Amino acid sequence: MSVSTIETFENKAQPQAAPIIVHVVRQFLPNRGGLEDVVANLARQTLKRGYRVRVVTLDSLFTAPQNKLPAHETIDSIEVVRIPWSGTSRYPVAPQVFRHIGDADLIHVHAIDFFYDALAWGSFLHRKPMVVTTHGGFFHTKKFLIIKKIWFSTLTRLSAMAYRQVVCCSASDLSQFIRIAPDGITIENGADIGKFADIASRTPKRRIVTIGRFSVNKRLDHLLDAGVALNRRNPEWHLDIIGAESDLNGADLRREIAARALEKSVTLTISPDNQTIRDIIAKASLFASASEYEGFGLVALEAMSAGLQPVLNSNEAYRSLAARHKAIILTDFTKPEAAADAIEEAFRKTATEGAALRKNLMEAADAYSWDTVAERYIDLYRSIGISA
Numbered sequence: 001m002s003v004s005t006i007e008t009f010e011n012k013a014q015p016q017a018a019p020i021i022v023h024v025v026r027q028f029l030p031n032r033g034g035l036e037d038v039v040a041n042l043a044r045q046t047l048k049r050g051y052r053v054r055v056v057t058l059d060s061l062f063t064a065p066q067n068k069l070p071a072h073e074t075i076d077s078i079e080v081v082r083i084p085w086s087g088t089s090r091y092p093v094a095p096q097v098f099r100h101i102g103d104a105d106l107i108h109v110h111a112i113d114f115f116y117d118a119l120a121w122g123s124f125l126h127r128k129p130m131v132v133t134t135h136g137g138f139f140h141t142k143k144f145l146i147i148k149k150i151w152f153s154t155l156t157r158l159s160a161m162a163y164r165q166v167v168c169c170s171a172s173d174l175s176q177f178i179r180i181a182p183d184g185i186t187i188e189n190g191a192d193i194g195k196f197a198d199i200a201s202r203t204p205k206r207r208i209v210t211i212g213r214f215s216v217n218k219r220l221d222h223l224l225d226a227g228v229a230l231n232r233r234n235p236e237w238h239l240d241i242i243g244a245e246s247d248l249n250g251a252d253l254r255r256e257i258a259a260r261a262l263e264k265s266v267t268l269t270i271s272p273d274n275q276t277i278r279d280i281i282a283k284a285s286l287f288a289s290a291s292e293y294e295g296f297g298l299v300a301l302e303a304m305s306a307g308l309q310p311v312l313n314s315n316e317a318y319r320s321l322a323a324r325h326k327a328i329i330l331t332d333f334t335k336p337e338a339a340a341d342a343i344e345e346a347f348r349k350t351a352t353e354g355a356a357l358r359k360n361l362m363e364a365a366d367a368y369s370w371d372t373v374a375e376r377y378i379d380l381y382r383s384i385g386i387s388a
Helices: 034-048 095-100 114-121 145-160 171-177 220-233 250-259 274-281 298-306 316-324 336-366 370-383
Strands: 020-024 052-058 072-075 078-083 106-110 130-133 165-168 207-211 238-243 266-270 286-289 309-313 329-331
Touching: 020 034, 034 052, 034 078, 034 106, 034 298, 034 370, 052 095, 078 095, 095 114, 106 114, 114 130, 114 145, 165 171, 165 370, 171 316, 207 274, 207 298, 220 238, 220 250, 220 286, 220 336, 238 274, 250 266, 266 274, 286 298, 286 336, 298 309, 298 316, 298 336, 309 316, 309 336, 316 329, 329 336
Parallel strands: 020 052, 020 106, 052 078, 106 130, 130 165, 207 238, 207 286, 238 266, 286 309, 309 329
Antiparallel strands: 072 078
């Protein structure tokens, strides 16, 4: 996502008499990722519908904690307040959040972390209505799984009682959170389907794009293993890895690429702007994700909107998506040869089905437009009594 407009904090363009929704999220623009994308798009849509919006977030990116960002900023007419933090990226502690919610009509917390717990336990003081969107919870990896399960069934369960609504962004999230929030609902994330619309190559190419944060759970190592298998079959195969540094950095990935002798077959692009991503997609026909866990699968939908044929690891979120959209190809990326078979099948589909397949993919993505998704959130806000 690009930051198209940055204004001074004093030059806000929001209706002063309207109710104010305060979104609380650990990372926001200029960082790029699925969570940041969702909050920014929802904030823009909420502004369009007459509300005021503030985003409270941390004052540095996890990838560069020493570089402090402005304490106040307005991005695309969204008021952004950044606060100091300590601790880890998994559970950043930032108690100053309480200084910026006093005028909130509704607090919308994003993800299950310190903010979720602190605002819940502080609700007897601030007395603001709150909703939370789960964004996958904290089960993205199996690391510390037993501790996570205990935490979820105790502290996370107790915190949930402070929220008017627990909103799950996927069927897999709902199956998890229904245990602690029986009245939870599902509002699937929207996709910015205009960002890369219809730009994939119109000529079938053995070129694959993967987009996402460089996190361990994305299993880029498995995708590279599939790349080895593909290149043994045909040296024309090429993989573009696009994303922002996270658990893994560029040096980590370059070592993985070199260890497989894929330097000529893999291009690594770190934190590009949208135009650069569009230029890369325009040369490709396929999208692949070997991720072992996804909260929803937002980037797969954006790829479909571009006309890219997706080949996805068979995790719970992707299985749910594929059940509704038959064009999606699922595979097991822990098995490189099987994954390579699936990718070659996807290439054959693009070569034989051409324009019809492209149209099918793009129409499927259209159903997730932010106009539609935002209306569901606005209905939720209104049900709590917050109307613009």
